[in-house]
Amino acid sequence: MIDRATLEQRVSAQFPTVRIGDESGDLCLTVERQQLPALAGWLRDEPDLAFTFLNQLCGVDYLGRDPRFEVVVHLTSFQNKMRVTLHIEVPEADPTIPTLARLFPTANFQERETYDMFGIIFTGHPGLERILMPEDWLGHPQRKDHPLGYEEVAFTHNEDWIYANKPFAKE
Amino acid sequence: MVMHAHAYPDIEIPTPSQIAAVALNNEPDENGEQSMVLSMGPQHPSTHGVLRLAVELNGENVVQLAPDVGFLHTGIEKTIETKTYTKSIVLTDRMDYLAPMSNNMVYVAAIEKLMQQDVPERAQTLRVLLLELTRINSHLVWLGTHALDLAAMSVFFYAMREREYILDIFEMLTGARMMTSYFRVGGLAWDIPADFIPTVEDFLTHFLPKVDEYEDLLTNNLLWKQRTKGVGVVNAADAIALGLSGANLRASGVDWDLRKTMPYSGYETYQFDVPVGQAGDIYDRYRCRVQEMRESVKIARQAIERVKQMHGQPYVTENRKVAPPPKSEITYSMESLIHHFKLWTEGFRPPRGSAYAAIESPRGEIGCYVVSDGTPKPWRVHFRAPSFINLQALPHIAKGKLMADLVALIASIDPVLGEVDR
Numbered sequence: 390m391i392d393r394a395t396l397e398q399r400v401s402a403q404f405p406t407v408r409i410g411d412e413s414g415d416l417c418l419t420v421e422r423q424q425l426p427a428l429a430g431w432l433r434d435e436p437d438l439a440f441t442f443l444n445q446l447c448g449v450d451y452l453g454r455d456p457r458f459e460v461v462v463h464l465t466s467f468q469n470k471m472r473v474t475l476h477i478e479v480p481e482a483d484p485t486i487p488t489l490a491r492l493f494p495t496a497n498f499q500e501r502e503t504y505d506m507f508g509i510i511f512t513g514h515p516g517l518e519r520i521l522m523p524e525d526w527l528g529h530p531q532r533k534d535h536p537l538g539y540e541e542v543a544f545t546h547n548e549d550w551i552y553a554n555k556p557f558a559k560e
Numbered sequence: 561m562v563m564h565a566h567a568y569p570d571i572e573i574p575t576p577s578q579i580a581a582v583a584l585n586n587e588p589d590e591n592g593e594q595s596m597v598l599s600m601g602p603q604h605p606s607t608h609g610v611l612r613l614a615v616e617l618n619g620e621n622v623v624q625l626a627p628d629v630g631f632l633h634t635g636i637e638k639t640i641e642t643k644t645y646t647k648s649i650v651l652t653d654r655m656d657y658l659a660p661m662s663n664n665m666v667y668v669a670a671i672e673k674l675m676q677q678d679v680p681e682r683a684q685t686l687r688v689l690l691l692e693l694t695r696i697n698s699h700l701v702w703l704g705t706h707a708l709d710l711a712a713m714s715v716f717f718y719a720m721r722e723r724e725y726i727l728d729i730f731e732m733l734t735g736a737r738m739m740t741s742y743f744r745v746g747g748l749a750w751d752i753p754a755d756f757i758p759t760v761e762d763f764l765t766h767f768l769p770k771v772d773e774y775e776d777l778l779t780n781n782l783l784w785k786q787r788t789k790g791v792g793v794v795n796a797a798d799a800i801a802l803g804l805s806g807a808n809l810r811a812s813g814v815d816w817d818l819r820k821t822m823p824y825s826g827y828e829t830y831q832f833d834v835p836v837g838q839a840g841d842i843y844d845r846y847r848c849r850v851q852e853m854r855e856s857v858k859i860a861r862q863a864i865e866r867v868k869q870m871h872g873q874p875y876v877t878e879n880r881k882v883a884p885p886p887k888s889e890i891t892y893s894m895e896s897l898i899h900h901f902k903l904w905t906e907g908f909r910p911p912r913g914s915a916y917a918a919i920e921s922p923r924g925e926i927g928c929y930v931v932s933d934g935t936p937k938p939w940r941v942h943f944r945a946p947s948f949i950n951l952q953a954l955p956h957i958a959k960g961k962l963m964a965d966l967v968a969l970i971a972s973i974d975p976v977l978g979e980v981d982r
Contacts (some may be wrong), residue, residue, distance in 0.1 A: 413674055433568065442803065442926065463944075467814070494801050500811035516575035521633040522630065531637065531638055
């Protein structure tokens with residue numbers, strides 16, 4: 390069992406550029422995206438750390454901030470009963486990030502969901518396709534600037550116009 | 561449980577379109593054998609909801625398969641961003657509709673963690689009691705439908721009979737049978753009715769022998785054993801790599817239960833055992849869950865004893881910035897009136913920041929990641945849905961199995977499609 394202070398020391402010795410912070414009591418590491426596979430793999434494979442379980446992976450859209458997106462990963466070490474958060478900033482101009490699906494198979498679906506919802510591209514992912522939205526959907530609905538959309542109520546005077554302009558399949 | 565680099569498994573999870581590509585370029589091999597692609601679902605009785613599986617079959621053997629999800633996607637995470645924190649509690653019920661209290665709990669736990677909000681002891685104890693009732697409720701549906709999928713009809717009726725009792729208890733407490741929305745940030749929505757505790761005690765006394773009844777029907781049943789023993793084996797390393805949690809993980813021999821290892825809501829003060837399997841097959845998952853129901857009864861009984869001692873203590877925090885004051889106070893206290901007004905028109909404002917909370921739901925680790933920008937509405941809420949992540953393991957588990965076993969496998973993973981798609 391290692392404690393949090395030891396983990397912080399080990400991380401800063403191995404990855405000096407990683408910013409160490411706190412997220413509501415959990416250890417939070419902000420990492421450059423190129424470094425992510427190295428850091429995650431190291432956390433997973435070091436015998437005394439053994440962060441072998443990927444809890445969750447999701448995206449956050451901080452619209453108006455630069456870099457705009459953030460990918461958040463939570464890893465758990467069963468051995469140390471400890472959770473660690475990884476924050477990876479992703480700019481809007483180049484929304485790519487190396488995949489974790491090769492290191493943690495459980496990231497597969499969650500990266501597909503993040504791609505689907507935020508348009509963040511996970512390079513090297515074995516099958517990066519939409520998972521929740523229909524495959525012909527345009528845009529990424531959980532981006533803050535995605536139009537929410539609504540359907541105009543059809544009356545006799547405008548139904549021809551509405552049905553002619555509907556984006557989905559017609560008879 | 562030390563794992564080394566070479567031991568960590570690399571598992572391929574195909575997508576539906578990759579399976580569809582097989583169907584398009586399907587040529588017989590040199591022996592004249594040809595695989596077939598079958599689309600199972602989304603309207604299939606044994607997929608437990610609107611789940612579609614693209615299955616490549618060789619005769620009756622599954623070559624590979626891909627779950628196709630999203631038919632029930634309702635954009636709950638996006639909708640939550642447009643509502644205040646308290647208003648969104650009703651949305652969380654609708655994800656895992658068989659365990660609404662667990663969803664409520666993880667959502668309010670994440671906000672409480674973010675706000676560093678304490679919960680009164682009585683509220684915590686009642687939460688534990690309700691979470692365990694929810695666990696029994698959810699496991700009963702799993703047991704009934706799982707047995708039904710393997711053609712054991714009577715277990716379904718037995719399980720539904722006892723579940724009805726729990727739903728009646730929920731109705732008595734919250735007015736709703738399934739969409740309870742009973743938890744609030746800092747405690748509970750209102751106090752328990754006077755006859756709640758005797759009814760739950762009555763239920764627990766009634767229920768415990770019924771678990772033996774289910775086991776009499778299944779545990780030593782030869783047909784049941786033949787269909788479940790040694791079928792769908794997941795070893796511990798694969799289970800961790802696939803992110804399995806809950807009974808699915810414990811059946812593979814990994815002793816990891818958040819109630820014990822990262823306790824919340826005072827679980828560390830209760831006496832209970834965590835059933836752990838060995839083989840990691842369907843039978844062990846079944847044994848783990850059935851045993852969990854007995855443990856839940858144990859925890860619920862301890863919680864009841866404590867609630868009896870805590871009569872008159874608050875059911876929600878007295879922090880008026882988070883929980884509204886009682887109605888009676890509004891008639892004489894100006895402060896209370898202002899708090900009431902502010903909370904119902906605007907809501908509370910957690911500090912800027914983010915928090916991840918996770919609890920042990922009946923299906924595994926359900927997690928909630930909340931990002932606050934300091935306004936009364938959350939900036940982002942993400943749920944780690946255990947069904948979604950457990951379902952991902954299906955292609956790996958079902959590889960090379962018989963088509964008939966696939967039905968048993970889906971049931972043993974216990975997915976709730978409302979939670980998969982959110």
